[in-house]
Amino acid sequence: MKNELKLPFYLAFQSLRRGRKWTLFFTVLLMAVAFINLIFVSALFNGIVEGSNQQIKDTLTGNVYMTPKQGTLYINEASKLLTEIRKVDGVQAASSSFQTPARIEKGTRSGRWPILAIKPDEFFDVINVSENMTHGEYLKNDDENGIILGRQIVGGEGVELNATSLRGVEVGDKVNVVFDGFEKEFIVRGIFYTNFIESDTRAFITEKALAKIMPIAANKATVVNIKSLNKNEEAVFDRVQGIDPSVDTFMWTEAAGLMKSVSSSFLSINVLMTLVAVIIAAVTTFIVIYVDIINRRRQIGILRAIGIRPYIIVLNYVILAAVYATLGVILGSLIFYFGLAPYFQAHPFKLPITDAVLNLKWTEYIARVEIVSWVAVISGLIPALIVTKTKMIDAILGR
Amino acid sequence: MKSKAAVSINKLVKEYESSGNVTRAINGVSLVISFGEFLMVTGRNGSGKSTLMHLMALLDDPTSGEIIINGQRASDLKEKEKFRLRLKELGYIFQEYALIQELTAIENVMLPAMMLTSHKNAKKKAEALLKKVNLENKMNRLPTQLSGGEQQRVAVARSLINDPKIIFADEPTANLDSFASKDVLEIFKKLNREDGITIVMVTHEPEELAYATRVINLRDGKLNEK
Numbered sequence: 001m002k003n004e005l006k007l008p009f010y011l012a013f014q015s016l017r018r019g020r021k022w023t024l025f026f027t028v029l030l031m032a033v034a035f036i037n038l039i040f041v042s043a044l045f046n047g048i049v050e051g052s053n054q055q056i057k058d059t060l061t062g063n064v065y066m067t068p069k070q071g072t073l074y075i076n077e078a079s080k081l082l083t084e085i086r087k088v089d090g091v092q093a094a095s096s097s098f099q100t101p102a103r104i105e106k107g108t109r110s111g112r113w114p115i116l117a118i119k120p121d122e123f124f125d126v127i128n129v130s131e132n133m134t135h136g137e138y139l140k141n142d143d144e145n146g147i148i149l150g151r152q153i154v155g156g157e158g159v160e161l162n163a164t165s166l167r168g169v170e171v172g173d174k175v176n177v178v179f180d181g182f183e184k185e186f187i188v189r190g191i192f193y194t195n196f197i198e199s200d201t202r203a204f205i206t207e208k209a210l211a212k213i214m215p216i217a218a219n220k221a222t223v224v225n226i227k228s229l230n231k232n233e234e235a236v237f238d239r240v241q242g243i244d245p246s247v248d249t250f251m252w253t254e255a256a257g258l259m260k261s262v263s264s265s266f267l268s269i270n271v272l273m274t275l276v277a278v279i280i281a282a283v284t285t286f287i288v289i290y291v292d293i294i295n296r297r298r299q300i301g302i303l304r305a306i307g308i309r310p311y312i313i314v315l316n317y318v319i320l321a322a323v324y325a326t327l328g329v330i331l332g333s334l335i336f337y338f339g340l341a342p343y344f345q346a347h348p349f350k351l352p353i354t355d356a357v358l359n360l361k362w363t364e365y366i367a368r369v370e371i372v373s374w375v376a377v378i379s380g381l382i383p384a385l386i387v388t389k390t391k392m393i394d395a396i397l398g399r
Numbered sequence: 400m401k402s403k404a405a406v407s408i409n410k411l412v413k414e415y416e417s418s419g420n421v422t423r424a425i426n427g428v429s430l431v432i433s434f435g436e437f438l439m440v441t442g443r444n445g446s447g448k449s450t451l452m453h454l455m456a457l458l459d460d461p462t463s464g465e466i467i468i469n470g471q472r473a474s475d476l477k478e479k480e481k482f483r484l485r486l487k488e489l490g491y492i493f494q495e496y497a498l499i500q501e502l503t504a505i506e507n508v509m510l511p512a513m514m515l516t517s518h519k520n521a522k523k524k525a526e527a528l529l530k531k532v533n534l535e536n537k538m539n540r541l542p543t544q545l546s547g548g549e550q551q552r553v554a555v556a557r558s559l560i561n562d563p564k565i566i567f568a569d570e571p572t573a574n575l576d577s578f579a580s581k582d583v584l585e586i587f588k589k590l591n592r593e594d595g596i597t598i599v600m601v602t603h604e605p606e607e608l609a610y611a612t613r614v615i616n617l618r619d620g621k622l623n624e625k
Contacts, residue, residue, distance in 0.1 A: 003518075017542070018501040018502070270469070303497070304482075305485065306486070306510065306511045307485045307487070307511050307561075308486075308514065312514075391459070
């Protein structure tokens with residue numbers, strides 16, 4: 001029995017060693033393509049979901065944010081609150097802003113967009129607008145006349161919300177900003193494009209500039225944004241909650257809004273696409289192994305005729321299928337991790353919500369390796385069983 | 400002389416059905432082959448020679464009748480036992496060599512023995528057998544690197560690896576030239592005369608009949624013993 005069990009491994013090894021190398025190469029390549037097909041869709045959807053989630057954190061809310069308790073308009077003594085927050089373990093940076101609705105006018109065009117008054121150097125550490133300046137420059141702390149505008153406010157060719165925008169503003173232009181009861185002319189210092197529409201429909205001025213127009217806003221905030229490592233965000237959320245009872249504290253997910261349902265739709269599509277990819281992988285593997293086995297039908301008949309038991313022959317093909325799958329997974333992984341992923345890292349998919357890169361979680365990778373392995377084993381098993389169940393003499397004589 | 404027959408068949412019938420038409424390839428053949436015989440089966444094309452060989456070697460099942468191999472009734476054997484019988488007691492040589500193309504000569508010969516013994520023992524035995532059929536210098540060649548006669552000698556060596564009592568050979572010289580045919584027949588003669596192996600062989604060639612201890616002729620699936 002011990003000797004018998006070595007035989008399928010021996011036959012599989014010799015078949016791989018001496019079989020046609022091109023056939024082996026194309027079989028492995030086909031398995032690799034089937035595997036890539038299985039992981040690519042998941043990686044892309046993960047990339048879109050992760051990318052848009054990161055966009056919310058980087059350009060809109062930070063990992064955790066605070067707003068005035070319901071029924072109140074402002075967070076008072078914002079600087080004191082920020083000092084306390086920055087002491088909390090896990091907090092990397094925190095900043096406050098005062099948001100007020102305003103109308104921005106340029107020539108005959110105007111529109112209402114949120115304007116946020118910020119301390120540029122503190123805000124810079126939490127929200128990455130400064131890294132997304134496409135024209136001009138970011139605000140300086142003591143700038144009392146400068147404003148930076150999101151691309152969707154500026155407008156222009158190819159801009160998604162061009163119809164409601166100012167339809168073309170350049171750095172150095174003057175825009176008139178009308179607050180509730182106040183009005184001031186600002187010089188456009190820069191234009192930013194975060195590739196996230198909700199962020200790009202905002203404008204920023206300095207706290208100093210707002211204090212001149214609305215002294216009441218001094219040391220007040222409408223929102224406090226906190227940055228932490230993604231892995232620490234829940235712990236940070238728990239820790240900062242008790243600092244000030246006059247504020248409400250939220251995770252960034254609370255601001256995800258539409259993105260939440262978009263993400264959930266992507267996840268559903270991902271499941272569906274994965275199912276389709278599994279079927280494609282199963283059919284591909286089955287055909288490859290079935291054709292291989294049918295071509296060796298006579299050889300299988302001869303093996304049976306000289307006394308090799310069918311289970312050994314079946315096991316031989318299951319081992320071959322497992323080897324094809326393993327080599328396919330290795331080749332597919334190499335192509336994915338050293339070809340596709342770096343390529344899309346350098347040339348991301350440009351979407352209106354984010355620049356998506358391929359992002360495959362290890363748990364998903366392992367699950368898909370398991371799927372391909374099982375599919376290969378079953379796809380090897382079924383045709384081998386079919387051929388070993390046919391009449392021996394028919395197999396030998398090719399009837 | 401052993402009392403048991405090597406092969407005993409009784410009223411053997413094999414029918415094939417195709418498009419509703421029934422063809423009787425073997426029509427009530429009864430035959431006893433004693434241990435130590437070198438039996439040659441002759442007959443025209445379509446006379447049922449190969450079908451009879453397939454049935455006696457348990458490669459195919461009869462429609463009716465009885466086959467007894469070394470005292471074991473084939474119809475009483477389970478599939479696993481038939482494999483065991485083919486492996487240990489019978490050797491089969493096909494007309495077209497039937498070697499595994501991905502294995503070398505020695506690996507082809509070793510294969511059946513690897514079911515029963517270690518790789519090392521199987522190799523040792525295969526080397527001795529290839530020497531016996533004068534292929535000691537071509538042990539590591541693949542079938543495609545051997546001539547037809549050499550391939551058939553590898554097939555003979557493979558059929559001998561588990562020390563069978565009976566060898567069935569279905570037109571083993573059909574694809575060989577006269578020299579290669581003679582080589583193979585001399586080996587069979589030696590195996591039969593010196594080692595006492597029972598040989599049942601199908602042939603078309605009248606000059607080969609001289610090697611046999613008995614000749615039977617099949618015509619239309621029926622037996623004409625000469």
